[in-house]
Amino acid sequence: MKPAAMASTSETSAASNTTYPQYLPNVPYGSQKSPLNTLDIFLPHSSPPDHDKSAIWVLFIHGGAWRDPTQTSTEILPLLNYLYKSPSSIPDLPNPCPPAPSLPDPAQRRTYEDDGVDIRPYIAGFASLNYRLSPDVKHPEHIRDVSDAIAHLVREYGVGRDVQFVLLGHSCGATLAAQYVSGLGLDRARQQDRVHPIALGLLAGIFDLGAFVARHADSPVYRDIVEGAFGRDEREWLEASPMQGMYGWEEGKVVLVGWSREDGLVEDAQSEEFVEKLAREQWARKEGSGSKKIAHTEGKRRHVGEWVGREVVSWPMEGEHDGLWGDGRQLAWVVQELVLRTVTRRCV
Numbered sequence: 001m002k003p004a005a006m007a008s009t010s011e012t013s014a015a016s017n018t019t020y021p022q023y024l025p026n027v028p029y030g031s032q033k034s035p036l037n038t039l040d041i042f043l044p045h046s047s048p049p050d051h052d053k054s055a056i057w058v059l060f061i062h063g064g065a066w067r068d069p070t071q072t073s074t075e076i077l078p079l080l081n082y083l084y085k086s087p088s089s090i091p092d093l094p095n096p097c098p099p100a101p102s103l104p105d106p107a108q109r110r111t112y113e114d115d116g117v118d119i120r121p122y123i124a125g126f127a128s129l130n131y132r133l134s135p136d137v138k139h140p141e142h143i144r145d146v147s148d149a150i151a152h153l154v155r156e157y158g159v160g161r162d163v164q165f166v167l168l169g170h171s172c173g174a175t176l177a178a179q180y181v182s183g184l185g186l187d188r189a190r191q192q193d194r195v196h197p198i199a200l201g202l203l204a205g206i207f208d209l210g211a212f213v214a215r216h217a218d219s220p221v222y223r224d225i226v227e228g229a230f231g232r233d234e235r236e237w238l239e240a241s242p243m244q245g246m247y248g249w250e251e252g253k254v255v256l257v258g259w260s261r262e263d264g265l266v267e268d269a270q271s272e273e274f275v276e277k278l279a280r281e282q283w284a285r286k287e288g289s290g291s292k293k294i295a296h297t298e299g300k301r302r303h304v305g306e307w308v309g310r311e312v313v314s315w316p317m318e319g320e321h322d323g324l325w326g327d328g329r330q331l332a333w334v335v336q337e338l339v340l341r342t343v344t345r346r347c348v
């Protein structure tokens with residue numbers, strides 16, 4: 001399956017004669033040569049004009065309990081197909097310098113099935129990461145692969161350096177995203193060379209490995225998952241758990257924590273306790289409208305740059321564990337929320 005937009009319209013950049021959108025699967029990263037040391041890139045349109053540097057990259061880390069070989073970077077495709085299925089080309093952003101920017105009426109810009117602002121012009125690129133799985137590797141190899149993948153994007157596309165990014169993760173992918181910003185499992189060089197996201201979107205994450213095993217003591221698979229990825233020493237579980245991390249990174253504006261009460265695999269308490277932890281670290285608590293968004297925001301106009309401080313947003317989602325990425329619409333709303341809360345348009 002490839003993003004539907006590939007087959008529909010394409011635009012040509014005059015400067016480079018390159019056509020868009022571009023979908024580049026299985027791009028190798030890092031020095032390890034495993035087929036899982038690869039990432040997929042989707043470039044929806046040519047770079048925004050020089051006057052507008054407010055576009056961001058969206059990075060996604062899939063789940064699968066650190067071990068399921070059927071869960072891969074392709075889990076971003078429902079999101080891409082949802083956002084880019086529309087036959088219309090992606091509109092340019094208006095020049096913000098001056099007059100003061102405001103997007104056209106959202107009602108006029110509704111080109112995908114949503115009630116809000118069309119966020120597509122604000123997204124410069126997507127990357128979906130693969131990383132090596134257990135039992136072939138154990139912690140900290142998974143998180144080091146993630147770090148190497150992001151380092152590749154820094155070098156090739158200036159991600160985190162010339163262009164800001166948001167980091168999304170589902171299930172153990174959310175664990176990896178939280179480990180990345182807090183540096184858990186990263187050696188000194190990788191910690192120091194790291195670029196940081198402006199926002200995290202953590203969906204159905206596992207933040208406390210010990211509790212994950214203990215709360216499912218009747219089901220041996222949970223212990224198998226954690227021992228397979230982190231070994232048998234419970235002190236390792238504690239040290240690697242995002243609940244042990246610190247989340248004061250400078251660039252961070254928003255952490256969206258999303259979960260579904262219908263998730264039969266990861267318990268609500270993982271997300272609830274992580275929200276509490278960030279609140280203790282002085283992140284301001286917000287209740288997001290979540291996947292009930294249409295009902296909540298219908299008729300309300302929202303603007304890019306709504307962000308006011310360091311916020312942790314609880315984001316209610318719907319359906320089963322794997323529906324959170326499998327339903328591209330729910331993931332698109334997460335991305336929209338992060339764009340609305342973080343992207344500040346700049347004149348350069």
Ligand SMILES: N[C@@H](CC(=O)c1ccccc1NC=O)C(=O)O
Pocket residue numbers: 063064065066067068170171172173265266
């Ligand atoms: N599909 C996975 C199961 C899985 O992903 C999972 C199971 C229970 C709790 C969390 C899970 N995934 C987290 O990334 C497997 O077959 O191992």
